[in-house]
Amino acid sequence: MSTAATHPAGITGGAGASIGHVAKDGLDLTHGVVLYLEAITVSFDGFRALNNLSLSIDAGELRCVIGPNGAGKTTMMDVITGKTRPDAGTAFFGQTIDLARLSEAEIAQAGIGRKFQKPTIFEHHTVFENLELSMKADKRVRRTLFARLSSSERDSINETLNLIRLKDQSDRVAGLLSHGQKQWLEIGMLLMQEPRLLLLDEPVAGMSDEETERTAELFLSLAGKHSLVVVEHDMAFVEKIARKVTVLHEGSVLAEGDMRTVQADPRVIEVYLGR
Amino acid sequence: MRFYGKLGWSAFAGFAAIVLLALPILNLNGYVSTFWITLLGKIMCYAIVAIAMDLIWGYAGILSLGHGLFFALGGYAFGMYLMRQIGSDGQYRQPMPDFMVFLDWKEFPWQWWNSDSFLWCAMLALVVPGLLAYVFGYFAFRSRVKGVYFSIITQALTFAAMLLFFRNATGFGGNNGFTDFRRILDLPIATPQARVVLMAVTGIALLGTLLLARWIVTSKFGRVLAAIRDAETRVMFCGYDTMHYKLFVWTLSAVLCGLAGALYVPQVGIINPSEMSPANSIEIAIWVAVGGRGTLAGAALGAGIVNGAKSFFTQAFPEYWLFFLGALFILVTLFLPQGIAGLLKKVRS
Numbered sequence: 193m194s195t196a197a198t199h200p201a202g203i204t205g206g207a208g209a210s211i212g213h214v215a216k217d218g219l220d221l222t223h224g225v226v227l228y229l230e231a232i233t234v235s236f237d238g239f240r241a242l243n244n245l246s247l248s249i250d251a252g253e254l255r256c257v258i259g260p261n262g263a264g265k266t267t268m269m270d271v272i273t274g275k276t277r278p279d280a281g282t283a284f285f286g287q288t289i290d291l292a293r294l295s296e297a298e299i300a301q302a303g304i305g306r307k308f309q310k311p312t313i314f315e316h317h318t319v320f321e322n323l324e325l326s327m328k329a330d331k332r333v334r335r336t337l338f339a340r341l342s343s344s345e346r347d348s349i350n351e352t353l354n355l356i357r358l359k360d361q362s363d364r365v366a367g368l369l370s371h372g373q374k375q376w377l378e379i380g381m382l383l384m385q386e387p388r389l390l391l392l393d394e395p396v397a398g399m400s401d402e403e404t405e406r407t408a409e410l411f412l413s414l415a416g417k418h419s420l421v422v423v424e425h426d427m428a429f430v431e432k433i434a435r436k437v438t439v440l441h442e443g444s445v446l447a448e449g450d451m452r453t454v455q456a457d458p459r460v461i462e463v464y465l466g467r
Numbered sequence: 468m469r470f471y472g473k474l475g476w477s478a479f480a481g482f483a484a485i486v487l488l489a490l491p492i493l494n495l496n497g498y499v500s501t502f503w504i505t506l507l508g509k510i511m512c513y514a515i516v517a518i519a520m521d522l523i524w525g526y527a528g529i530l531s532l533g534h535g536l537f538f539a540l541g542g543y544a545f546g547m548y549l550m551r552q553i554g555s556d557g558q559y560r561q562p563m564p565d566f567m568v569f570l571d572w573k574e575f576p577w578q579w580w581n582s583d584s585f586l587w588c589a590m591l592a593l594v595v596p597g598l599l600a601y602v603f604g605y606f607a608f609r610s611r612v613k614g615v616y617f618s619i620i621t622q623a624l625t626f627a628a629m630l631l632f633f634r635n636a637t638g639f640g641g642n643n644g645f646t647d648f649r650r651i652l653d654l655p656i657a658t659p660q661a662r663v664v665l666m667a668v669t670g671i672a673l674l675g676t677l678l679l680a681r682w683i684v685t686s687k688f689g690r691v692l693a694a695i696r697d698a699e700t701r702v703m704f705c706g707y708d709t710m711h712y713k714l715f716v717w718t719l720s721a722v723l724c725g726l727a728g729a730l731y732v733p734q735v736g737i738i739n740p741s742e743m744s745p746a747n748s749i750e751i752a753i754w755v756a757v758g759g760r761g762t763l764a765g766a767a768l769g770a771g772i773v774n775g776a777k778s779f780f781t782q783a784f785p786e787y788w789l790f791f792l793g794a795l796f797i798l799v800t801l802f803l804p805q806g807i808a809g810l811l812k813k814v815r816s
Contacts, residue, residue: 273704297704297706297707297709298708300706301706312700315697315698316693316697317697325705326705332711336686336688337683385705
C-alpha cells in the first residue's frame, strides 16, 4: 500500500498533540485503532440491513465506504452513533468504550461526530448560534442555563467560520443558506464538537465542483488529527481523497483496499454493474 | 438574542406602573370598579398559564393539551387553605368544611394534613403540579413519546384527573369543588382592598414569570430548546441529552401553572373539577396560538385578548362564544401562523 507510510505519522501526530486530551475523554488508542465493529448484525422485519459486518478504522485514518443502495452504509452509521442497536455483534470506540452501552448523546460526548445524508442544521438559528450550540462544552442542563461565551470560545467559533467560509454570513439565519453552504455549516458544527472520529454521510451531495474540491482539501487536512469515515456516491470525489476504500454489499464487507485494487475486483464490478 | 431592548423594557415598565400603581390608586379612589380589578387579576393568571404553555409549546415544540390540570391542582392545593380559613362560618356552623359535614366525615382525610397553614398550601400548589409533571414527563420523554401522541396522553391525563376529582371520596368536594371562601390570612377576602392586593400580587407574579421565562429563552438553554423543536436528532448527536432539557422545561411549566391556579382561586372564589375538562386545556393552546407561539409577551397578550373577548361575548351574546372562539382559531391558523405578535412584527418592519 503506497499510502501506508503516511498513516503512522498521522497517528503519532494526532495522539502526540493531545495526550492530555486522550486521558480526559477516556479514549484509549493504544493499539492505534479508533473503531472496531465486530460481527454486527441488524435486522428490520427479517431483512438483514447489516449481516455479520466487521470493520476497523485506524486512528487518523481517512476511510471511504462505498456500495450500492441498500448496502447498509447508513445503518452502519446508525449503529456507531447509537441510533440503532445491533441484534448481535460488538462496537468499540478505542479499546475500552462499548458503544452499545451508550446513548446517542453520550456517544457524541465521547467524541464521535456525525453528518447526516440530508444536511441537518438548526434552520431557525443563526450560523453563529449553530456553531455555538455544537461546540464542545459541558452540555448538562444547569451548565447550559448559566453558560456564557468566553473569548476563547468566541475565537474558536470565528476560526471555524473562516474555515467553512461563512464568516460574512455569521448572523444570517441558517435556513437561508444555499445547499452547499448548509453542508459546510454542518461540517463546521461537527468540527466544533472536536470529535476524534467523524462520520460523514454523502458530504458533497449537492455541492458545486468548486465546493467539492474545497471539501476534499478540508478532509485531507483533517485526517491525521481526526479519523474520518466518508460514505459517498461521487466516485470522482472518492478517488480524490481515498487512501483505503471499503465496499459494502448486502450488509457485509465485499472488498477492502486502495481504490485501484477495489475497482479492479471482479466482485465489485459485478455488484456495481449488475449480473 | 438580547434580553429586552429599549422598547421592551419601556413596555415592561409601563405595564408594571399601570397594574401596580395606577389601577390600585384609581380603584381605591372609586374611579375603576372592583369588577374590572378582579377581571384583570383573573386574566393575568391566564397570562401566566399562557407563558408557561409557550415555553413548552412555542419553544420546545411540545404541545400539551393537559395544562389545565396543573392549573387546577394549584388551585385545589391553595383552595384547601381557603376552605380552612372559613372556620365555623359555613352553612352548618361547624369547624369542618361544609361538604365534609354533609358527607358526615368526622375528621380530615390525609390530603388535608396541615392544610390550615398558608405556607404549606402555597408550597403544595407549586410542588404537586411540579411533581406530577416530573414523573409523567420522565416516563413520556424517556420512552420518546412525541407529537400528537404526547398531546393525546396529556389530554387523557387531565380527563382522568377530572373524573377522579368528581368523586366525593377523593376528598375535594366532588363536583361542587371549593367555594364560599371568607378569609385569606385571617382577613376578609371579598373587600375591595383584598381584591386590589390580590390583583397586584398577581401582577407581580406575571411580571416575574415573564422575566424568568425571558431569561430562560435568551440563554443558551433556550437556544438548545428551540433546536430540539426544530431538529431533535441533531441536538442529540451534538451531545445533549434532550430528555433532561424537555423534562426541566416541562416541569417548570407545570409549576408556573400551579402558581397561576393558586392566585386564581381566591380572586374567582371557586374551584371545581370542570377546570380540568379537556376543553379548558385546549383553550390554553388557543390563547398561545392567537397571541403568537414563540413570543412570550405575545402569548400573554393572546390570553388577554381571548379572555377579554370571552368576557364580552358571554355577557352580550352567550350562545355565540364558542362559534367565535372556533372561528378565531381557524382564522389565526390560516392567516396568522405567527399570531398577533407576528402581525405586529410584520407591521413594524
